[in-house]
Structure formats: structure tokens, C-alpha cells
Amino acid sequence: MPNITLSIPPEIYEKMKKHKEVRWSEVARKAIIEYLEKLEEGELEIPSEELLKMLGEDFVKDLGSIPDEKFEEYYEKAREAEWKRLKSFTTQMY
Structure with a gap:
């Protein structure tokens, strides 16, 4: 464990x-x-502000150092992965 x-x-x-x-x-x-x-x-x-507090100051600093273009890239990848997951889940149900 x-x-x-x-x-x-x-x-x-x-x-x-x-x-x-x-x-x-x-x-x-x-x-x-x-x-x-x-x-x-x-x-x-969990509100965003609360989540950031939970993750800590170091995480927030690291987050602030990521360029906006990377945020957009990661967001698109996450959206695509979530879409695939939901599509797979829906397919398995039927």
C-alpha cells in the first residue's frame, strides 16, 4: 500500500x-x-480558491510559471481525454 x-x-x-x-x-x-x-x-x-489553498503555495507558484499557450494545450488534451472516456463509458452501458 x-x-x-x-x-x-x-x-x-x-x-x-x-x-x-x-x-x-x-x-x-x-x-x-x-x-x-x-x-x-x-x-x-470544491471552489477553485479552496483547491489552490489545499494544493499549497509551491503548486500555485509553479502554476503561475506555465505560459498561457501550455494551459490551452493541456485543456484541449484533457477535453479530448474526457470525451473519449465518456464515449467509452456510454458505449459500454449499451
Whole structure:
């Protein structure tokens, strides 16, 4: 199973240390699974500003360094891939 690293504020970490009986990785795993299920079911929409905050400052800086032409190129590729995925999905249903 792959591992991920989470950053949390020091005050939260101190509180977590007081509860050694809790398997924090399991808590995080379940929260991530539930969040993904809500996203996939369309129950949860993340505003762009919130998503950028979640991705972090380094990501935003990297994003700002990409030329507009590349954005357009990536957008077209993503649209084409999504169209192929939806077409494939629709075909499989019938």
C-alpha cells in the first residue's frame, strides 16, 4: 500500500500525541475515502480558491510559471481525454 505524508499544525499534533490509542493513519484513510466518495458522487464541489489553498503555495507558484499557450494545450488534451472516456463509458452501458 502506498504511503503519503501529511503536514498538520503543531498544536494539532500535540493534541494527537495525547491520544496514543487512536490509529491516526486509519482516521486519515477513512476521511480521504469518504471525501473521495462524495466528490465522485457529485455531492461535493470544491471552489477553485479552496483547491489552490489545499494544493499549497509551491503548486500555485509553479502554476503561475506555465505560459498561457501550455494551459490551452493541456485543456484541449484533457477535453479530448474526457470525451473519449465518456464515449467509452456510454458505449459500454449499451
